[in-house]
Amino acid sequence: MVLEPVCCPRCDEIEVIKHGKTAQGKQRYRCQQLECTLSAFICDYSYAAYSLQVQQQIGEMAINGSGIRDTARVLGISPTTVINTLKKSLQLPAINMAVLERLQPTQTIVRLCMAEDSDLEAEVDEMWSFVQSKSQQRWLWWAIDHNSGEVLAYVLSDRKDKAFIELKALLEPFGIMQFYSDGWGAYERHIDPVFHTVGKRNTQKIERKHLTLRTRIKRLARKTICFSKSVVMHDVVIGLFINRVAFGLTIP
Template sequence: MKCSYCQSGNCIKNGKTLNAKSRYKCNSCFKRFILNYTYNAYQSNLNQQIIILTKEGLGIRSTARVLDISATTLLKRIISIANKIPRPFISKGKVYEVDELRTYIKSKNRLVWIVYALERESWKIVSFNVGARTNKTLKAVLTTLQLSEAKSIYTDGLRNYKYLIQKKIHKVIRFGTNHIERFNLNLRIHLKRLNRRTICFSKSPVLLSAVLKIYFWSELII
């Protein structure tokens, strides 16, 4: 028998549960587990399944139905998973593209913007922020890029950028944001909550940020 958490074979019996199922204890990681859980939320591979289904575009209720767990449990797990994901390491002297993507929270009257930066060579997302289309929201992303001594930052014609990016590295040219515009399409296809015509929506900025963090950086999870 192997531990459900660390896969060690150093396990012993540790009594029974209220449902009369045998409980085991791992002498390597000291965690307790049972072999067959009644409720699927206790399965050891649940987090990985949530990551896969989230990145494949399933909404909260769809994912909850597939995994046979409650929507409330799923929401808590998504936020918990996102909190374990660190921000990626950013190399110096790279070329970036920055763009904004419009979506909404709870109601289509509550618009929010996803501002994010894509590293052109690797197509990796290095920073993002969720909020109103203001200097404060943009600055959270742009400051990260400028601290990394970015070689160039390509944006669209939004006026706010010229006040936030150094003139010598700021580029606004035709086709300059082709890569990130294509990535916008990927986001709208892969994440149901970002579709233009959908009844699937985020309940809070915290949840939207958590889903984006999983989509962008789940391979960095600790």
């Protein structure tokens, strides 16, 4: 007789115990790892979309150019299920905590107080897109480390000063001493000229990231019949891409 261990689909640990049965008589399990966020699971779901693997596939397909109906056809599930699964990711982090944690607390305070410390430089820019029609514009405001190219923070909003003010507030913990941007007025109005350099010469890395986004997410392509029909789904797909690819987070 061969005993096959049951692994937790989220953390892949085998410290799993039985946790009763479902109404259909299927065995339920619970992971014993304290840091695991999965409360209970079963090994054989009647509907494929309930499994964690399929939910992760939905996110992966969304950030790799697949539309809602494309994903539903490939995975054999309902388009409504795809939408509801993606909407579970509404509360996505807007700041790269991995980069922030590498900064020493004292180092951050020094950077905020010393103008001559210009080690941390950031490129900031906004990228145009639309929802439903080109009259309903949507903008991605974000910032990257000028030296490493790592994404620091992002905001999805309209093209008004309040959007950049929100982004600037997210960037404050990084203690950025030099900003590089284009000549859009919001930057000139809200960044001290001492810490601000205008010109495309120093924003090539972030412009290249715009191209990556438009290549990977078809709803962002300029000449296409594919576009977002709701602001919520538009923001969720872009947020998932940034969190998984740029922040390196695993979000189901």
